[in-house]
Amino acid sequence: MTTAHRHTRELRAVARHLGRRRFLTATGAAAALAFAVNLPAAGTAAAAELDTGKLAEDPFTLGVASGDPLPGSVLLWTRLAPRPYEPGGGLPSARVQVGWEVAHDARFTRVARRGHITAHPEFDHSVHVDVTGLDPDRVYHYRFRAGRWTSPVGRTRTAPRAGARISDLKLAAVSCQAYHDGYFTAYRHLADEDLDAVFHLGDYLYEYAVNAVGGARNYTDRRLPAHFNRETVTLEDYRLRYALYRSDPDLAAAHAAHPFVVTWDDHETENNYAGETPENDVPPEEFLLRRAAAYRAYWENQPLRRPQRPAGPDMRLYRRLRFGRLAQFDVLDTRQYRSDQAYGDGWQTPGPESEDPARTMTGETQERWLLDGWRASDAVWNVVPQQVTFARRRNLPTPDFKLSMDSWDGYPASRQRILDGAQAAGVDNLVVLTGDVHVGYAFDLKEDFDDPSSRTVGTEFVATSVSSGKDGAEKPANWDNLTRANPHMRFYDGRRGYVTVTLTSERARADFRTVSAVTTPGAPVSTAASFVTEAGNPGLEQV
Template sequence: MSVLDRYALSRRRLLGVFGASAVTALAIPLESGKALAQVGFRSYPFQLGVASGDPAPDGFVIWTRLAPEPFEIGYGMPMAPVAVEWEVADAANMRTIVAKGTAIAPPELGHAVHVEVGGLQPGRDYWYRFTVGKERSIVGRARTTPALGAALDRVRFAVAGCQHYESGYYTAYRRLAEDNPDFVFCYGDYIYEGRGNRMYTGLGGPQENVRQHFGGEIYALDDYRRRYAQYKMDADLQAAHAAAPWFTVWDDHEIDNNWVGDLDQDGTDPKLFNLRRQAAVQAYYENMPLRASSFPVGTSLQIYRRAAYGQLLNLNLLDTRQFRTDQPCDDKYGASCAEIDAPKAQVMGDAQEKWLNDGLTGSKATWNVIAQQIMMMDLDRLPEAGRNVNPDSWAGYSIPRVRLLKTIRDRKVGNVVVLTGDEHQNFAGDLFLDGAKAEGAPIASEFVVTSITSGGDGNDQRLDMAKLQAANPILKFNNNQRGYAICDVTPKTFTTEFKVLDSVRRTDGKLSTRAKWALEAGKTGIVQA
């Protein structure tokens, strides 16, 4: 049964299917007698750029959202559906069109367009654009995944996330676009939900943010739409979206800091918090290049999913927020309590856990990647005060963590790599059932990728992290600068290159490679490359 069948969405809520036989274009069907709006724009309607995502061997999603006046009520659009033409070409000059059609941008979805393009050739680049009347978007590049089971020499992709708007400029995204990756894995915290603040308190006293959020903390759908608009209007972020297809998942700030299930950090009545969740979930779908299988249903969104890159790599994208039980130890960082070993604790939920286990066990790929949000290494965060963990990481949920690692070990799943964000730092290390004992060979390895901007400029390594790394032998590398990672994958090696900026408080920050760490196929444990 498909996700859409399982959620049993009605035709008034589902995306309709129309277009040429080789192409599937998704759009909300018009109600009987409801006319399309003929729009003349006083401002450029493609202020938020274009994006592609969720590639497959025969196609991908292409996305845009019409918003000529992004911060105004109604964002400059009539409350009526608008027809948007789209084209896909085999070269950047858009001379040879291989697919085209018309999609409907409905007001119910903030005039967002999600087109699922099919019928294309596997493992190659395509380019796309949108047109409304006399207005035309920029051209974006997408890339299909290789044919199922294809033998590949290489896949090269980027990992990024945690892009707090006030903390810095998105120079890292401009450099990421120039790296020309096959795809981008965005691990979450695409937006931050807090109010606009001119100042923040840094280590050296009061500091001024380089730019400021529009408005207060966000709760309603229009609030979330405006916040996404502010982020997406950044030209460097638009460049990264236009450079490659993205696989996106959320973490916490797309809704509220450290939320899990129907619980927020403030103890809000779940009925009220779910109203906020519903608004945030809709806004997330409206602004991401997601397929119809991720269409929101109330507070729910299907974002755990899988993609294959031939025989070389299986990518398992997780959701570690929606199905998780409450954080232990009152969610206090560096805490220790009996709840960490709660037998009924969940990180993924039963259905997602079974899906992941089955996917890992049945994989024939050389590399099995778990692409997710929160650190899986069970680091002792305060080594001078006994063993203490971050309860908002996998270390706060010892039973499901050990259960997953035992599955990988006992079912002999080879070459497992975990990709993580959330920490606003770079980490590289190995995974054991118990990181303090680190008995036997590593079961898997983990690369934690730093933030695009969150945390500000940073430094090479925080003082407390030198002690932490010394007390946690499983941790091989740590760095406290901003940037992204490039993962270069071949049948023999999986190499992660940590790219960092000397500053995000300036638009001319210099990018460099801080370190490279690698795994060799068939062997365990990371080594410096």
């Protein structure tokens, strides 16, 4: 065992030890976080059962969601919170029986499946229903009931059979929704799109404080509780922050309209953390406790299945989905297993530290899983939803350029192993979906980024933010430098919105959808640009 591995194991032991000490006398963050690591599993606590007939307020204030569609099943989610801005959602520490229904029609005249599930206080009264026995490639409607209350109706769909030949598939990619930076207007438009699935690529929430007027939202008709005006650190902090975000009507509308496939980036826990290394100088065991709290709250508030449920500070989020023979989606986690950033977190001159072949963005196990999955794939399109910019991105068109150490540019050997693995596996149509940077990009992925004439081996579409960065601009201040420094960059736009991608057996088309403002609600949406890449002939052409 290496010294690094031994140190990591010792840190985890300390974190779990602190988690078992349910009655710490110490003060500070470690004491506050200890409960997050080792909460009892649902059903192990002796919580009483709540009489749902006594529910005096609507418990479905956070809406409904579905996710991770499979050919015969889909995951349904809701969380009971009659008073969402209060700890525990305004419910006592008691079990609640929740009914659910899945139907072929929105009026529920033809019910396909129904049942009951227990909402446990240990999981903040969230429920995750893995509905099986459904038909493949079919639209369904669903709802929940608790006492006399009925949830909003959600719409979802199952995936086609693994070997099915389907004509087309339309998805959307979204990322980065800082509540305090503006309204989630893009989600209102996204809810109206005709989509098979939405891929959320990270920064679903931000750990930063949200003041009483909602930051840039500048509420004049209400005030947010003071407990939102601090950084999220404890499990209760993260749970309350999800309640704030989930109560947004535009986000709720998008979740109710489409199944989501989610993965995280950094802000769901802490800005720019890398593996077990925090952003700031806090004790490593304390950060693991914070990570455990963040991971648990993430699972509680997302439409994820039981295999994704965290164990302390660890959570297996990378996973694979298939849509017939048209597309395979390999969803990555580029935050939990990565090496610490070289030379700090920002834009730096590359050097021996960043170019060390031992550095990894994915960790060895996830990298092997990805490459093995490609070797077994018979899909027309191999799509990789992940977090940070994959293509090389120089900041200046001069020899003194710098690169982002938090993106794949800070891990070039890791990126090259991925590209070499795709070529060795015979992946002809590689599409990378990315978030993080609050702008929209379209890149040709080059065999040699130093040679613009080298072979194009894939395509990257970067979804701009939903709200992070406030309103943005069509041409950010560095637009000229970045476009001249990176000839493989085919598009760059700094406004808010999302990207839709339509796949057929012949081509992939990306439409970059932008809104004019997010600091005021209700802005219209338009298409900033559209690009296509042909199957078997990588390279972007503007429509």
